[in-house]
Amino acid sequence: MITYHPAHRCFLLKAQNFFYVLGVSPNGDLHHVYWGKPLSPTAWGRLFSEWEKRAVETEHHVSREFQRREFPDFGHNDLRTPAFQLEHADGYRISEFLYDSLKILPGKPDFGPGPSSRVEETDHAQTLKVVLRDSLHKLELDLYYTLYPERDILVRRTILRNRGSKPVSILKLSSASLDLPPAQWHLVRFPGRWANERQWREGPLQEGTLRLESRRGISSHEMNPFAMVTRGPADEEKGEVYGFVLATSGNWLIETELFRDQSLRINAGLNDFNFKWRLEPGKAFISPECVLAYSSQGFTGLSLAYHRFIRERVVGGFWQNRPRPMLLNNWEATYFKFNHEKLLRIARAGKEAGLELFVLDDGWFGKRNDDTTSLGDWFVDRRKLPQGLRGLSDDIHGLGLKFGLWIEPEMISPKSLLYQKHPDWCLHVPKRRRRMARSQLVLDMSRPEVRDYLFEAIGGALEEGRVDYVKWDMNRSLSEVGNEILPPGRQGELYFRYLMGVYDLMDRLNRRFPQVLFEGCSGGGARFDLGILHYHPQIWASDNTDGLDRVFIQYGTSFGYPPLVMGAHVSSVPNHQTHRSMPLKWRCLVAMSGNFGVEADITKWKPSERKELADYIQLYKEIRPIIQFGDFYRLESPYQSNRAAWMFVNPDQKEALLFVFQINPTTIGEKVKGLKLKGLNALTAYEIEGQKVKLSGKKLMEEGWFPKAFKKNKKSYQCELFKLNSV
Ligand code: GLA
Numbered sequence: 050m051i052t053y054h055p056a057h058r059c060f061l062l063k064a065q066n067f068f069y070v071l072g073v074s075p076n077g078d079l080h081h082v083y084w085g086k087p088l089s090p091t092a093w094g095r096l097f098s099e100w101e102k103r104a105v106e107t108e109h110h111v112s113r114e115f116q117r118r119e120f121p122d123f124g125h126n127d128l129r130t131p132a133f134q135l136e137h138a139d140g141y142r143i144s145e146f147l148y149d150s151l152k153i154l155p156g157k158p159d160f161g162p163g164p165s166s167r168v169e170e171t172d173h174a175q176t177l178k179v180v181l182r183d184s185l186h187k188l189e190l191d192l193y194y195t196l197y198p199e200r201d202i203l204v205r206r207t208i209l210r211n212r213g214s215k216p217v218s219i220l221k222l223s224s225a226s227l228d229l230p231p232a233q234w235h236l237v238r239f240p241g242r243w244a245n246e247r248q249w250r251e252g253p254l255q256e257g258t259l260r261l262e263s264r265r266g267i268s269s270h271e272m273n274p275f276a277m278v279t280r281g282p283a284d285e286e287k288g289e290v291y292g293f294v295l296a297t298s299g300n301w302l303i304e305t306e307l308f309r310d311q312s313l314r315i316n317a318g319l320n321d322f323n324f325k326w327r328l329e330p331g332k333a334f335i336s337p338e339c340v341l342a343y344s345s346q347g348f349t350g351l352s353l354a355y356h357r358f359i360r361e362r363v364v365g366g367f368w369q370n371r372p373r374p375m376l377l378n379n380w381e382a383t384y385f386k387f388n389h390e391k392l393l394r395i396a397r398a399g400k401e402a403g404l405e406l407f408v409l410d411d412g413w414f415g416k417r418n419d420d421t422t423s424l425g426d427w428f429v430d431r432r433k434l435p436q437g438l439r440g441l442s443d444d445i446h447g448l449g450l451k452f453g454l455w456i457e458p459e460m461i462s463p464k465s466l467l468y469q470k471h472p473d474w475c476l477h478v479p480k481r482r483r484r485m486a487r488s489q490l491v492l493d494m495s496r497p498e499v500r501d502y503l504f505e506a507i508g509g510a511l512e513e514g515r516v517d518y519v520k521w522d523m524n525r526s527l528s529e530v531g532n533e534i535l536p537p538g539r540q541g542e543l544y545f546r547y548l549m550g551v552y553d554l555m556d557r558l559n560r561r562f563p564q565v566l567f568e569g570c571s572g573g574g575a576r577f578d579l580g581i582l583h584y585h586p587q588i589w590a591s592d593n594t595d596g597l598d599r600v601f602i603q604y605g606t607s608f609g610y611p612p613l614v615m616g617a618h619v620s621s622v623p624n625h626q627t628h629r630s631m632p633l634k635w636r637c638l639v640a641m642s643g644n645f646g647v648e649a650d651i652t653k654w655k656p657s658e659r660k661e662l663a664d665y666i667q668l669y670k671e672i673r674p675i676i677q678f679g680d681f682y683r684l685e686s687p688y689q690s691n692r693a694a695w696m697f698v699n700p701d702q703k704e705a706l707l708f709v710f711q712i713n714p715t716t717i718g719e720k721v722k723g724l725k726l727k728g729l730n731a732l733t734a735y736e737i738e739g740q741k742v743k744l745s746g747k748k749l750m751e752e753g754w755f756p757k758a759f760k761k762n763k764k765s766y767q768c769e770l771f772k773l774n775s776v
Pocket residue numbers: 380410411420455522524570571572573589592
C-alpha cells in the first residue's frame with residue numbers, strides 16, 4: 050500500500066507486482082526514486098543510499114539534470130522538457146514548486162466532472178496526494194497517485210490551485226511525469242490512419258524528444274493516446290514494460306526525452322500545443338487521468354492489467370457487467386438509401402440469423418440522402434420513414450429485436466435548418482473561412498445553449514424511437530477553433546472547453562437514459578480512448594471491416610484495450626473498404642474475437658452463407674461470456690509472422706478458446722513450431738474439442754500444441770477456432 054518513510058523522506062507505493070518510490074530531496078525537490086519489480090530489504094537499502102547521494106545539489110557541479118525528477122519545472126538548471134509551464138502575472142515563466150505536504154487518503158477523491166476511473170470498496174485502493182508549493186506566487190500543485198494494489202494499476206492526475214491574488218496562465222500541465230534511469234529504452238506506439246487504426250510499432254528510442262500527440266481535437270486515428278516503454282526489447286513474456294494510457298479524448302501528448310545519459314523522461318497529459326488556460330485566483334485546474342501500469346514479464350502482464358481495469362473500473366453503469374447484444378447495422382447494407390420496408394426486411398433476416406439488436410445508422414433525419422446535409426436537424430425524415438422512428442422501432446421490437454440509432458451530435462451541416470437559425474453555433478474565427486470536412490462544420494460544444502439544444506433534440510429522438518442503443522459518431526477533426534464569446538486572451542482554452550462540453554452532454558444523456566447502450570465512434574476508431582469508455586461502454590474499432598486488416602487492427606488495439614469494448618463486424622465481400630474477399634469463416638472468427646456484429650444486407654447472401662453466419666452467431670452466444678469477460682492472451686503476432694493467434698480463458702480456467710489465423714500458405718520446409726498456450730491451469734488436463742487431444746495445461750503452455758491442419762496448409766487465409774475444456 051502507500052507508506053511514508055520520514056527517515057528517508059520517501060513515499061513507497063506498493064502494488065502486488067511493482068514498487069513505485071518518490072523522494073523529497075534535501076532542498077525540497079520531488080524526485081522519482083524507483084519504479085519496477087518489488088524490492089528485497091537489501092535492494093531497498095541500496096536504492097536509498099544511492100538516491101540520497103544523488104539527491105544532494107551542490108552549487109559547484111551538480112545540475113538537476115543529473116537527477117531523476119518527478120513533475121519537473123523548467124528554467125533553473127534542469128533544461129530537459131518540463132512537466133508543466135506557467136506564465137505568471139508579471140510575465141515571468143519561472144516557477145519553483147517545492148515539497149509542502151502529503152496526505153494518504155482512503156479510496157480516491159471525487160474530482161468532479163470529466164472521466165474518472167472508479168474505486169469500489171473491494172479495491173483497497175488508496176490515494177497519495179503530494180502537495181508542491183510555489184511560495185512566491187502562492188500556487189499549489191497537487192499530484193495525485195491512486196494505487197489499485199491488487200490490479201497493479203496506478204492512476205495519476207494533477208491539480209493546479211491558484212491561492213494567490215493574481216491570475217496565472219497555464220501553458221502546459223501534464224497528468225503524469227517521471228524520469229526513468231539510463232537504459233536501452235524502446236518505445237511501443239500505436240499510430241494509424243482512417244481504416245487502419247492502432248497499428249503496432251516498436252523500436253529503440255534515440256536521443257532527443259519525441260512527441261506522440263493529437264492536435265485534432267479528438268484523440269485521433271493517427272496516434273492512440275497509449276504508449277509503452279520497455280527496458281531493452283520486450284516480448285509477450287519477457288522484459289520490463291511501462292504503460293501510459295491517457296483518459297482523454299481531445300488534444301493529448303505523450304512525450305519522451307531520451308537524455309544524453311540514456312535516462313528517459315516521460316510526460317503525459319493534455320497537449321500544450323495551442324493551449325493556454327487562465328487560472329483566476331481561488332480557482333483550480335484539474336488535469337485528465339493517466340493510467341500507469343508496469344509488468345516485469347512482458348506485454349501480456351501489462352495488457353491483462355489494463356483489460357481488467359478498463360472492464361471493471363473505467364467502464365461503468367448498467368452495461369458494465371452485462372453481455373453485449375449482437376447487433377446488425379444497416380450502414381454497409383444500405384448507406385443512405387433505405388425506407389421502412391427495406392430496413393424491416395434486413396432486420397427480419399438478422400433476427401432469423403440470431404442477431405439481437407438492429408441499428409439504424411446515418412440518414413434517418415432531416416433531408417439526408419448523402420453526407421452533405423442535415424446534421425443538426427435531429428428529427429425524422431418522413432419521406433424515408435413515414436411511420437416515424439416510433440413506427441419503425443415498434444416493428445423492430447415486434448420482431449423481438451432491440452432498436453438502435455446513429456447520431457452525430459457534435460456536427461452541423463451548413464445545409465441544415467439548424468445552421469440557418471444559428472450560423473454562429475459552429476467553431477469559427479470571425480471573418481475567416483470555415484473549412485469543411487465531409488461537408489460539415491463542428492458545433493461549439495463549449496456553449497451551454499448548444500448542449501441544451503442537443504440534449505432536447507437528441508433526447509426527444511431517443512424517446513420517440515424507444516431506443517435501446519445509440520451509436521455516437523464524430524466524423525471530423527476540429528479546425529478554425531475559435532469562439533466569439535471567450536475574451537481574446539482565452540482562445541487557448543477552447544479545445545479543452547469543447548471536450549468538457551462533449552463529456553457534459555454524454556453525462557447528461559447517460560443519466561437520462563441509464564439503460565441505453567452507447568457505442569462510441571469517430572470515423573471508425575479516431576476516438577478510441579478511456580475518456581470515451583468512461584461514458585460509452587464500447588467503441589466501433591474501425592470503419593475497415595476487411596477480415597485481414599482487422600486482424601492487425603484488433604491485434605494492435607488489444608495491447609491496451611479489452612476485446613469487450615472493441616466493436617467488430619462481419620460485412621459482405623468484396624469488402625467495401627479494401628475490395629478484398631476474405632472467406633466468411635475468417636470474417637466471422639475475427640468479429641467473434643471482439644464485440645460481435647454484422648454490417649451487411651444479408652438478404653442478398655446465399656442461403657448457405659446465411660446458414661453459416663447463423664451457426665457462428667449461435668456459437669458466439671455460447672462463448673460470449675469467455676470472449677467478453679474472460680482473459681485475453683496474444684500468442685502469435687501477425688506483425689512478426691505469417692499468423693495471428695490469440696486465446697481467451699475463462700476466469701475459472703475451465704474453458705478456453707484458441708483462435709488461429711494463418712495468412713499465407715505454409716511454405717515448403719517451413720518448420721511450424723507449437724503454439725505455446727497461455728493462461729491455463731498447469732495442473733489441469735484439457736481436451737481440445739474435435740481434435741482427440743488431451744494434454745495438461747503445463748504441457749500446452751510449455752511445449753505448445755499446433756493443429757495438424759495448419760502444418761501442411763496449401764491455401765491462404767486458413768483459420769480455426771478451438772475450444773478447450775478442462776477434464
Ligand atoms: C462514420 C462511421 C460509420 C458510419 C458513417 C455514417 O464513418 O464510422 O460507421 O456510421 O459514419 O455516415
